[in-house]
Amino acid sequence: MIKAIIIRFVAVVVTILILPQVVPGISVELATDAIVVAIVLGFLNIFLKPIMRLASFPLRCLTLGLFAFIINGVLLWVVAELVAGFTITGLPEAIIGAIIISTVSLFARMVFGGKR
Secondary structure, eight states: OHHHHHHHHHHHHHHHHHHHHHSTTEEEOOHHHHHHHHHHHHHHHHHTHHHHHHHTHHHHHHTTTTHHHHHHHHHHHHHHHHSTTEEEOSHHHHHHHHHHHHHHHHHHHHHHOOOO
16 A cells, blocks of 8 residues: 555656646746655645535535536645745646646556555
C-alpha cells in the first residue's frame, strides 16, 4: 500500500512539473516547488476537500458532478497562493491543471492500485 502511495505521489509531482508546458498560465520554478505543491495539495485534499464537497453537494447534484472540477481547481489555486514557486494566472488554468492532475492520479491508482 505504501508503495502505491509513493508511486502516485511521484506521478503527481511529475505531472505538476509538466503542467507549465501543457497549460499556459501555470508555472513551476523548481522541482522542489513541485514536491511542496504535491504535499500541500495532498493535505488540502485530506482536510479541506471533504468540507467543500459537503458544502457544495446541491451544486454537484445540479451539475451532475461537474462542479467537482471547480472544487479541484479552487484547491489548486489555493495551493498556488500558498507555495511561492508555483503560480497560476487564473481560475480556468487552475481547473484545467486540476483535471490533468486528477486524470494522471486516477490512471496511477488504476495501474498501481491503492485506495481512493
